Amino acid sequence: MNFGKRGIVKQAKTLNSGTSKWGKKLSLFGLYIMLSLIIGLVIIGASAGIGVFNGIIATAPDIGNIDVTPSGFSTFVYDTDGNQIAKLVSTDSNRIPVTMDMVPENLTHAFVAIEDARFYDHNGIDIQGIIRAAVRGITSGHFSEGASTITQQLLKNNVFSGWTNESKLQSVKRKIQEQYLAIQLEKKMSKEDILINYMNTINLGSNTLGVQAASLRYFNKPVSELTLSECAVIAGITQNPSKFNPITHPEKNAERRNKVLKNMLEQGYISQIEYDQAMADDVYSRIQNVNQETGGDDTVNSYFVDALTNEVLEDLMAAGYTETQAYTLLYSGGLKIYSTQDPKIQKICDDVYLDESNYPEGTKYLLSYKLSVQSADGTVTNHSSEMYSAYYKEQNKNFNMLYSSKEDAEAAIEAYKEAVMTEGDTVLAERIDLTPQPQVCITIEEQSTGYIVAMVGGRGEKTASRTLNRATDSYRQPGSTFKVISTYAPGIDSAGLTLATVFNDAPFAYSNGTLVRNWWGSEYRGLNNVRTAIRDSMNVIAVEAITLITPQLAFDYLKNFGFTTLVEHEVINGKPFSDIQQATALGGLTKGVKNYELNAAYAAIANGGVYIEPKLYTKVVDHDGNVILDNTEAKSKRILKETTAFLLTSAMQDVVNGGTGSSVNFGTTAIAGKTGTTSDYVDVWFAGYTNYYTATTWTGYDNNAKMKDPAEKNFSKTMWRKVMSKIHEDLPYSSFSVPDGIVSATVCSRSGKQPIAGLCDGTLYTEYFEEGTVPTASCDVHYAGTMCAIDGLPATENCPFKTTGVFELTPEVPPALQSGFVDYTPANSAYTTVTDENGNTTQVLNTCHHTYEFMMQEGIDGILAQEQAAAQAAAAQANPEAAAEQPPAEAVPEDVAAGN
Structure with missing residues (x-):
């Protein structure tokens, strides 16, 4: 700077210059304006932020209406002995609630130690944790570390259930609301209540929700029996249930478990000795052993449970629930279903029907096949079983998708693919199902209560729940089992027939002119009474009898017997059909019957003529212990006189003692029953009962192929005897009692009427009659x-x-x-x-x-x-x-x- 005279003068002029003064004033003014704008923007931004914050808080759920109790719980099914036989699970439902007194202290401490160390000190949000997470985020550039408290996690799981699919903006909004509500929740709920709801809620891998489900899944024991090491394993899963799954990723879970135990030690929850013992525990070997023994949660429900779930769903809807509500309640409502299944009888059925040595030799396999092929140009062709069958029918018109071995089927499949695929084709998907044949089913009912005590719906490995149940879902022709309930029951009950009534087994035609044929061939046996016709299952006489009593009466009685598949009048493919016809006597129906309904019809006879609607459960209790379905009271009605039921039983004893069903007689108690065989042995049945139980067996091919082997033709009787003989091993002999209103009288067997001395001496026999129906007319057959x-x-x-x-x-x-x-x-x-x-x-x-x-x-x-x-x-x-x-x-x- 120049401090000479000139310099000083120059500086003075500059200072006194008007231009310089105005420039400084303008600069200062600009600075004021800028500061004002900044302050204004800050105020506006702060106001906006406060407004947004208040808006977010205002749209948060009302704390007064919030319920953090988990809503999805597994449903359990129990047998008549109180044993759990099934757990029904769907998404977000494999949860079993527990109370705090059932949870080990080590488990609560383990969760607090690893998830929220200051849980007992904060008011719902952890300020220290938030600051720590922010600092680490700023220093590392990654804001992945969470600071959610257990209270916040409880809200996230039970209130903000859609957080897994939210955007970043939605995430910020949810976080603010979550923290606000966490503070509010802690004002109205104790720490203990928050913690137990949290432990009942959290996802712990392997489709388990809550600590009880996880304890059973990984250790096969209730949560109350968990050791310290096992508590640490479960608490270690929470952060990432897939990554820290102790079955699929034991090494990752072990790292997390060690951290849980270390935190518990540092936070004073366990001693050094406890820590050392837990660290030395070979817990993961136990977990793998349990997984192998229990088979995990991929359990396939039995045929009985499949039928039960369908019945409960129907009853829930009948009670006013929509289909969606019923399904959600059944699979996520934490219900307790008390079934009618007798575990001993069900085990007998399972043992007999699962034992392949009980089946006839020469098992065949029915193929169901689907194939998707993509060509080189991207075109996709789908091949169905029908297309597969059509291909092979061109070579063999009798082809029916049956193979003598799995290897034969696989070879045929490969040949088919070679025929339909060209160079450049690739298989996108292929499904091969080989079902052993012939197939089977059985239903067993306690006729005095209507309880279905056991059921098997098919043969072979059951690979999924709610698949085809042949005992409840299949419509099959009942054959000769229908003779008793369609014809002789109404005939004796209200149309004047007796067991002594005689019909003529002679050439007889249906109303359309078609000749009725007996199962044994073209021979006719002449005059025979109803008892003999039942014993020998005579076709011609059954058709004559239904013609006499009228098919309409037969149909009306069948409806009372509980059949839901009968057709009164229906047009199918442009053609009219009705089961009000003569062929109904022989079980020739439009659609067929269900096994369990046929069994219930015979149970009505066994129950003295009182039909009880068959049931699979007695009651259903909700999560809070309230009974929502009460099925304890029998839905019953009398459909036959007690005397009629006895007369039919007496005749069907002859079937077992010397007629078409003699091979079922195991001899330790009285048995009554009826065989049933359709044309060409497509369907084969045996329906029978003792004073204890009624059972119906069915055998046949799913594709209606004919059974030719004698062992196949008699298989329903074979399995009926195998099952029922074991069921009755420890039961005392019980004969069928004769009710009041039954009398006996000697009649002529050839006429069914009063005998004439000297003419009928060689044809006398004693028969049971309902009182008042003993014939008074004299024999009109014998003539001198x-x-x-x-x-x-x-x-x-x-x-x-x-x-x-x-x-x-x-x-x-x-x-x-x-x-x-x-x-x-x-x-x-x-x-x-x-x-x-x-x-x-x-x-x-x-x-x-x-x-x-x-x-x-x-x-x-x-x-x-x-x-x-x-x-x-x-x-x-x-x-x-x-x-x-x-x-x-x-x-x-x-x-x-x-x-x-």
């Missing part, structure tokens, strides 16, 4: 006198072919049946009913055609010779030895020939 050898009718006075003796005549056929008999004319019967003008009826004996007028016609000698020759030819064809002894016809009386 002369018989025409040509007509088989009582001979006229002029008959040249008469023989003398005691003969059997065909009784009059009821009018309702006459049109069904092939070539029937009134003259086929021995008697004709005649009604006089007063309405009185009498039976007039029919005689042969050799009347006076017939015998007086021209050329009678030749006519008689032709009749005799025809009769001898027919006799020779039927019985050559007897025909050789045929006596010659009597000479035509001279007075007749002369016309006198």
Whole structure:
């Protein structure tokens, strides 16, 4: 700087310059304005920030309405002995609540030590933790370290449930609300309550929520029995349930467990000795052993539990829940379902049906196949089982997707892929299901209560829950099991039939003209009573009986028996169908029946005619112990008279003691039952009962293939005996009691009526009847006198072919049946009913055609010779030895020939 005279003068001029003064003033003014703007912006920003903050807080849930109690809990199913038989789990539901007194102190300390060391000191948010996390974030550039308290985590899991999919802005908003509510929550809830709700809420890996579910999953014991080391394992999972899963990542969990134990030691929760002992514990070997023994949580529910869950869902919806609500409640509501399953009986069924040595040799495998192929140009082609079948049917029209071995099926699949794939094609997806055949099912019910005590819905490994259950889901034709419940039950109960009622097993046709055939072939057995028809499962007589009582009556009774699959009138593919038809007597139905419904129908007979709706549970209790479904009271109704039930039981005892079902008789108690076989042995059944239980077995191919092997044809009876004999091993012998209203009487077995002394002596038998139904009419089958050898009718006075003796005549056929008999004319019967003008009826004996007028016609000698020759030819064809002894016809009386 110049301090000379000139310099000083120059400086003075500069200082006194107006330009310089104004420049300084403007600069200072600009500075003031800038400072004002900055201050204004700060004030505005602060105000806006406060406004936003207040807005965020204002939109937070009302602390008064917040419930941090976890809402998703596993549902448990119990058998009749109180054993847990299933756990129903869905997303966010594998949780079992516990109270603080059930939780070891070491576990609560472990969570506090690793998750929130100042939990007992802060007011809901940890200021020190927030500052620590911020400092580390600034210094490292990574803001990944959390500072959430246990209280905040509880809110995050139970109030802010959508945080896993939120944006960064939503995350900031949620964090602010979370911290605000954490402070508010701690004002209304104790630390202990917050901690127990937290421990019941947290995700602990392997689809477990809460400490009890985790304890059972990893250590197979309740949380109250956890050791210090085990507590540390569970607490160590929380930060990252996948990464620190002790089953899949034991080494990572071990690092975390060690940190938990170290924190507990440093925070004074455990001593050095406890720390050293826990660190030395080989806890992960135990975890792996438990995982192998229990099979984890990938348990597949049994057929019984599958049926049970479906029934509970239906009942919940019937009680007013929507389908979604019912499903959520069942799988996430923490319900307790008390089932009707008897563990001993279910085990017997499982042991018998899982033992492949019990099955017939030559097991076949039914293939279900799906294939997705992508070509080189990206086009995707999907191949179905139908396409696969069509391909092989071009080579063999009888191809039915059945293979004699899994290896054969796999070879055929490879050949198919080679045929349909070209160079450059790749397999995107392929699904191969091979189901062993024939298939099976069984339902066992305690008929006095309606409890279904055991069920098996199929053969082979069950790979998933709620799959096809053949006991409850499949519609199969019931065959001859329907004869008793569709025809003889209503016939005896209200249509005048008795066990002694006689029908004629002779050529008989349905109303459409189709001939009814017996299962044993073309032979007919003539006159037989209802008892014998039941014992030998006679088709023709069953159809005659339903025709007589009417198919409508049969249908009405079947509805009362509880069948839900019957068709009254329905159009299917443009064609009308109805089960109000004659074929219903033989189990020829539009859709078929379900095994457990058929079993319930027979249980009604076993229960003295009282039908009880079959049940799989008695009650369902919610998470808080309230009964939401009470199924204890039996839903019952009388559908048959007690006397009818006894009469049917008596006849079905004959089935077991000497009829078509004799092979099921294990001999330690009284048994009644009925076989059932459809055409070509597509479906084979046995439905039977003792005084204790009713069981129904079914065997068949899922694709309706015919069973040809004798062992397959008899398999339902084989398995019924194997199961029921074991069930009754320790049960005392119990005979079927005769109820009041039952009497016995001796009747003629050929007519079912009062016997005639001297005529019916060789055909007498004693039968049970409902009181008041003992027949009063005399036998109309046996006849003493002369018989025409040509007509088989009582001979006229002029008959040249008469023989003398005691003969059997065909009784009059009821009018309702006459049109069904092939070539029937009134003259086929021995008697004709005649009604006089007063309405009185009498039976007039029919005689042969050799009347006076017939015998007086021209050329009678030749006519008689032709009749005799025809009769001898027919006799020779039927019985050559007897025909050789045929006596010659009597000479035509001279007075007749002369016309006198």
